Amino acid sequence: MSLLAGAAQAxxxxxxxxxxxxxxxxxxxxxxxxxxxxxxSAASSQKPVQVIAAMDDYYRRYHANIHRxxxxxxxxxxxxxxxxxxxxxxxIGTPCSGECIFVRNATEALNLVAYAWGRQHxxxxxxxxxxxxxxxxxxxxxxxxxxATGAVLRFVRVDDNGVLDLSNLDALLSGAKIFAFTAVSNTxxxxxxxxxxxxxxxxxxxxxxVDACQAVPRMPVDVIDWGCDFAAFSxxxxxxxxxxxxxxxxxxxxxxxxxxxxxGGMINVVRLESSTYADVPARFEAGTPAIxxxxxxxxxxxxxxxxxxxxxxxxxxRLTEYALxxxxxxxxxxxxxxxxxxxxxxxSMTVGDIHAHDLATILDSEGICVRAGHHCNQPLMxxxxxxxxxxxxFYLYNTRSExxxxxxxxxxxxxxxxxx
Amino acid sequence: xxxxxxxDDLYRDFILDHYRNPRNAGTLEHxxxxxxxxxxxxxxKIRMDLRIKDGAVSDVRFAGRGCAISMASASLLTxxxxxxxLSEIAKLGKDAVLANVGxxxxxxRLKCALLGIKVxxxxxxxxxxxxxxxxxx
Numbered sequence: 001m002s003l004l005a006g007a008a009q010a011x012x013x014x015x016x017x018x019x020x021x022x023x024x025x026x027x028x029x030x031x032x033x034x035x036x037x038x039x040x041s042a043a044s045s046q047k048p049v050q051v052i053a054a055m056d057d058y059y060r061r062y063h064a065n066i067h068r069x070x071x072x073x074x075x076x077x078x079x080x081x082x083x084x085x086x087x088x089x090x091x092i093g094t095p096c097s098g099e100c101i102f103v104r105n106a107t108e109a110l111n112l113v114a115y116a117w118g119r120q121h122x123x124x125x126x127x128x129x130x131x132x133x134x135x136x137x138x139x140x141x142x143x144x145x146x147x148a149t150g151a152v153l154r155f156v157r158v159d160d161n162g163v164l165d166l167s168n169l170d171a172l173l174s175g176a177k178i179f180a181f182t183a184v185s186n187t188x189x190x191x192x193x194x195x196x197x198x199x200x201x202x203x204x205x206x207x208x209x210v211d212a213c214q215a216v217p218r219m220p221v222d223v224i225d226w227g228c229d230f231a232a233f234s235x236x237x238x239x240x241x242x243x244x245x246x247x248x249x250x251x252x253x254x255x256x257x258x259x260x261x262x263x264g265g266m267i268n269v270v271r272l273e274s275s276t277y278a279d280v281p282a283r284f285e286a287g288t289p290a291i292x293x294x295x296x297x298x299x300x301x302x303x304x305x306x307x308x309x310x311x312x313x314x315x316x317x318r319l320t321e322y323a324l325x326x327x328x329x330x331x332x333x334x335x336x337x338x339x340x341x342x343x344x345x346x347x348s349m350t351v352g353d354i355h356a357h358d359l360a361t362i363l364d365s366e367g368i369c370v371r372a373g374h375h376c377n378q379p380l381m382x383x384x385x386x387x388x389x390x391x392x393x394f395y396l397y398n399t400r401s402e403x404x405x406x407x408x409x410x411x412x413x414x415x416x417x418x419x420x
Numbered sequence: 421x422x423x424x425x426x427x428d429d430l431y432r433d434f435i436l437d438h439y440r441n442p443r444n445a446g447t448l449e450h451x452x453x454x455x456x457x458x459x460x461x462x463x464x465k466i467r468m469d470l471r472i473k474d475g476a477v478s479d480v481r482f483a484g485r486g487c488a489i490s491m492a493s494a495s496l497l498t499x500x501x502x503x504x505x506l507s508e509i510a511k512l513g514k515d516a517v518l519a520n521v522g523x524x525x526x527x528x529r530l531k532c533a534l535l536g537i538k539v540x541x542x543x544x545x546x547x548x549x550x551x552x553x554x555x556x557x
Contacts, residue, residue, distance in 0.1 A: 356487075357489070373462045374463040387485045388462060412427070
């Protein structure tokens with residue numbers, strides 16, 4: 001996204017956000033007879049009626065298995081599935097839709113790379129470089145790969161501000177085959193410089209694998225500009241349904257990879273003793289895929305594109321700025337992570353000696369949904385010296401008045417726990 | 421904010437007191453039975469050490485970290501079981517814990533409340549039904 005294009009776009013207005021909110025049926029719900037204040041989109045976003053309707057329409061009018069039937073509705077389903085792939089590919093800046101493999105979620109995407117690329121290329125003593133801020137989904141598959149191959153794991157340190165310490169990155173990358181890192185920390189909201197990290201990996205002869213789960217939903221992403229080799233993300237965090245995600249990879253790398261899951265749909269010629277495999281992406285999409293979910297995913301991409309990712313990102317940053325300012329004024333609130341310039345719409349905090357679960361329970365009684373716990377990031381929690389934080393995350397449908405509700409909810413928790 | 425809408429029922433004074441001043445906190449040297457477990461969903465962690473004499477718990481200590489519900493439940497449980505015959509402890513279950521805490525707990529938070537008793541039962545199970553590896557130690 002060029003600066004010019006960014007500047008040419010007007011910020012999201014209150015009227016527009018009100019219209020967006022009207023597209024999300026769930027926002028009319030009243031848990032505990034309070035308005036729903038959903039501040040957990042980093043875990044999973046809510047769905048606009050356009051996405052729900054697209055999936056409903058598919059099941060009502062043209063459900064059939066794809067890439068098999070010669071009849072009309074199967075052709076419709078196949079075309080819708082492939083159209084969703086083209087939309088997603090365009091959305092992340094690649095002209096080649098065949099580089100986007102539909103998987104269940106980002107976790108499966110990362111497992112796919114670890115298994116199919118990793119077991120083919122890693123030997124005992126090779127290094128896999130990760131960071132201390134990885135979600136368990138970008139940590140455990142590499143641990144298993146290391147155990148299977150005899151490779152060693154190395155970690156980029158996270159400093160006290162929640163930012164990667166790159167001072168010894170070249171040493172860490174020396175002899176490394178894989179550098180896997182997140183684009184945005186799901187716990188602290190830290191935004192990493194994916195271009196820089198990918199370039200450093202390439203210079204060291206390692207492939208770069210980007211956990212793009214928190215980035216693709218909330219900022220313009222161009223994987224070609226990033227210069228990475230693989231990127232993984234899930235539809236359900238970007239207004240789409242659960243059960244579908246994407247592994248994007250460079251075509252040459254994907255073409256040379258053996259299958260991960262196997263069975264129908266991923267084969268070329270099958271004999272009793274052996275088979276040959278289909279070309280990419282079919283090679284990595286064994287079995288009947290999530291067709292309705294792909295259709296919904298495509299509708300989610302349409303929805304986000306119609307608003308514009310640069311505007312969504314800008315709006316989320318404004319909300320985050322407001323939230324950080326309001327929360328910082330509350331005595332006993334500690335906010336984790338870097339300053340606004342290095343983060344996006346995720347705010348992790350603790351309030352006095354109130355455990356995050358108790359805080360979340362009290363906020364829930366006010367209809368406010370936040371995540372409490374270790375955010376699938378236990379090593380980082382150890383580093384922060386807390387067992388759990390409460391995390392509020394913002395998206396295009398959230399408002400300042402919802403942040404005000406969060407602030408009031410924290411006040412209630414402090415009153416119950418008798419904290420000044 | 422004056423409307424505490426039921427939450428002050430959950431977080432009563434004695435719960436907060438047990439959370440902030442847990443009874444029987446700490447560890448025992450050479451305990452007769454011990455176990456540590458965590459709740460992988462939230463990271464809550466409890467270790468319980470038991471001294472057993474004449475078929476009853478003569479002393480108990482617990483250490484851990486977690487929410488007010490898990491810590492207060494464990495603290496209350498240690499008070500309850502001190503001096504209690506093991507045969508009585510075997511009969512303790514979810515209801516006993518909820519009676520201690522004195523309130524209904526939502527399904528989402530039940531795991532927190534039950535972590536202490538889960539660790540207690542595991543400690544006794546390890547002591548009286550040790551696995552071969554444990555025996556070798």
